[in-house]
Each structure stands twice: as structure tokens, then as C-alpha cells.
Amino acid sequence: MSLFWRLFLLNAAVLVAGTGLLLLGPATVSTPVLATEALILLVGLGVMLVANAILLWIGLAPLQRLTRAMTTIDLLRPGSRPVVTGHGGIAELIKTFNTMLDRLKAERATSSARALSAQEAERHRIAQELHDEVGQTLTAVLLELKRVSDQAPAPLAAALHQVQETIRDSLDEIRRIARRLRPGVLEELGLLSALKALITEIPPHTGLAARCHLTNDLPELSEAAELVVYRIAQESLTNTVRHARATRFDLTLQRVPTGIDLRIRDNGQGLGRAPEGAGIRGMRERALLIGAELTLGPSPDGGTEVRLHVPARDESR
Known part of the structure; x- marks a missing residue:
């Protein structure tokens, strides 16, 4: 009726x-x-x-x-x-x-998967070009400057040495950017090594003290799940460095009965009432791709806490 x-x-x-x-x-x-x-x-x-x-x-x-x-x-x-x-x-x-x-x-999961796949492919291409083209060019410039400075008078050699140091710093920065675009350590050494490497790449001038607590007996994760965990940890660290004004950053990855839990905390200024930006919405989209649950809220220390629960793989499928 x-x-x-x-x-x-x-x-x-x-x-x-x-x-x-x-x-x-x-x-x-x-x-x-x-x-x-x-x-x-x-x-x-x-x-x-x-x-x-x-x-x-x-x-x-x-x-x-x-x-x-x-x-x-x-x-x-x-x-x-x-x-x-x-x-x-x-x-x-x-x-x-x-x-x-x-x-x-x-439909959103399908379109997001395609978009994120294209994004990862583009990151891979840019990282490859930075490494092969820009990196090799700067390396050649360094070698040429060294040859010229060895033959130059002392005052000019000192100036050329300063230019060498500037180019060397730029080359290190390009390599760091390439590693962030394409986490080769994730493909070669696994998730735990990639997270440890991510923590070590925090710039010293930020004054951010980072700690990493990782459990070795993690259940087997798919490549997509490992990439999602790494990207969410990477985005959380980026947000902390850029916006949180924090002095401490804690990353914990542990095994739970239903899968794994990633917990990230800082003691910064928190989320406040600001609307979620593209970074956080991108984290939510990545979590949905693998059926994970992502929550963001205040940390016990007054900052921000990010939790990601990744369910264990169903071996019967």
C-alpha cells in the first residue's frame, strides 16, 4: 500500500x-x-x-x-x-x-582505486626522472666543479667549493623527494624497514623527536595494504611537521587479534575546528580501498591521534 x-x-x-x-x-x-x-x-x-x-x-x-x-x-x-x-x-x-x-x-571505491593507482604511477615516473635526469645532471655538475676548482686559484677555489656544497645539498634534497614519491625501501625491504626509514627522514631543523614502536610478528599483508599503511603514516608525519607545531611524534604498529593497528600521536595543537583538507580525505579514501577503519581525534597529550585498523586477510578467499 x-x-x-x-x-x-x-x-x-x-x-x-x-x-x-x-x-x-x-x-x-x-x-x-x-x-x-x-x-x-x-x-x-x-x-x-x-x-x-x-x-x-x-x-x-x-x-x-x-x-x-x-x-x-x-x-x-x-x-x-x-x-x-x-x-x-x-x-x-x-x-x-x-x-x-x-x-x-x-563506484567510489573503483574510481578511487583507479585515481590512486594513476597517482602512484605518476609518482613513480617523477621519482625516476628526478633520479635519472636531474640527479645525474647535478652529479655531473659537481664533478666538473671539482675539476675546475682543483685548477683554480685559492680565492676562486673557495667560492667554487661553496657552490659545490650548495649543489650537493640540492642533490640530497632531490633524492629525499624521490624517496618520498617512490618508497623503494618498501618494495625491497618491507613495511617495517620503510617506516623506520620514514622516521629518520625528519628534517633536523623541525625539532621533532620521533619514536617508532614496531611489532615484528605482523600478519601477512597485501602489497596494497602495506602501501596504504605507509602512505597514511607518511601523510600523518607530513601534517605534524607542517601544521601541528609538535615536539614529539610517536608511531606504533602492532598486531591485534583481528589484524594490525597503526597508531600515530603527536603533542601539537590538534585538529581544532578546521575542515578536513585533501590530505586527510585522501587518507580516508586509501583506508576504504582495503576495507580498513581510519579514525582521527585528540591525543591524550593534547595533540592529534590517527588510528588505522587493517583487518587480517581472509585466507579462504
Whole structure:
């Protein structure tokens, strides 16, 4: 039965019942209307209105819950779906909404996977070009400067030496950027070594003291899951260095009965009320790709805490 007919029949039932009481009851309407009769009619009308309101509220309550769900749903933060309740068109509407959410989630996961895959490929290409083209060119410039400085007078040799140091610092920075774009250590030595290397790359001038607590007996993770864990740790560290004004950074990776947990804490200024930027939303998209759960909130030290729970692989698949 459609929503229209349900509302119509509910209202009709109330009105028919009220009319029947007036017709069959002992009360009559006089001309002019007596005070007692008017009181009875007003009381009867009030009862009918209250009964109609209660019935409509009960009948439309599932629609109100659906409206709240539609205004608060976020595909990057999967939560509970609206419960399929009600009758007729209301239950069908809620069921259709949940089906639409499932389809949107699947389509977003597919498109995000393609976008992130293209992003990783582009990072790989840029890192390769930085290493092969720019890095080799700067290395050749360093060798040429060394040859010239060996033959130059002392004052000019000192100036050339300063130029060499500047180019050498630039070459180190390019190599560091290339390593961040393409974590070769992750492919060659695994996740634990990559996280340790990530911590050691914090610039000294930031004054950030980093600690890394890693569990060796981690369950087997897919390449995609390892990359997601590494990228989320990398993005968290970048946010701490750039925005948190923190002096301490703690990274913990441990095994739990249902998989692994990555926990990152700092003692900075916290998230505040600022809207989530592209970095955090990118972290959420990466977590959804592998079915992981990502939460961000205040740290016990007053800063920010990032938690990532990666479920264990299903060996039966």
C-alpha cells in the first residue's frame, strides 16, 4: 500500500470514528448550541486531532530517520545504515536508499582505486626522472666543479667549493623527494624497514623527536595494504611537521587479534575546528580501498591521534 493511501485511510478512520460517535452517542447538537454540547464537540475534535497526529507521527517516523541519515551520511566515513522499518512505500524507500549507498560506495571505491593507482604511477615516473635526469645532471655538475676548482686559484677555489656544497645539498634534497614519491625501501625491504626509514627522514631543523614502536610478528599483508599503511603514516608525519607545531611524534604498529593497528600521536595543537583538507580525505579514501577503519581525534597529550585498523586477510578467499 502506498504512502498516500496509508495516510488517507488513517485520517478517514479517525474522521469516521468521530462522526459515528456523534451520530450514535447520546450527545445532540441544539440550535442555538448549548455550552455542554460545544464542550463535547471541542473535546471530541481535540481527541481526533491528537489521535491523528500520533498515528501520522508513528507512520512517518521512519521517513524522519531516513532524512537524518541522508543529511549526515558520508561515504568516507562508513557507519550504520538506516534500519528498514515501516510498511509499504516507506520500507521500500529506505531499502532503495541503502541499495543506492552500496552502489555509490562500490563506484567510489573503483574510481578511487583507479585515481590512486594513476597517482602512484605518476609518482613513480617523477621519482625516476628526478633520479635519472636531474640527479645525474647535478652529479655531473659537481664533478666538473671539482675539476675546475682543483685548477683554480685559492680565492676562486673557495667560492667554487661553496657552490659545490650548495649543489650537493640540492642533490640530497632531490633524492629525499624521490624517496618520498617512490618508497623503494618498501618494495625491497618491507613495511617495517620503510617506516623506520620514514622516521629518520625528519628534517633536523623541525625539532621533532620521533619514536617508532614496531611489532615484528605482523600478519601477512597485501602489497596494497602495506602501501596504504605507509602512505597514511607518511601523510600523518607530513601534517605534524607542517601544521601541528609538535615536539614529539610517536608511531606504533602492532598486531591485534583481528589484524594490525597503526597508531600515530603527536603533542601539537590538534585538529581544532578546521575542515578536513585533501590530505586527510585522501587518507580516508586509501583506508576504504582495503576495507580498513581510519579514525582521527585528540591525543591524550593534547595533540592529534590517527588510528588505522587493517583487518587480517581472509585466507579462504
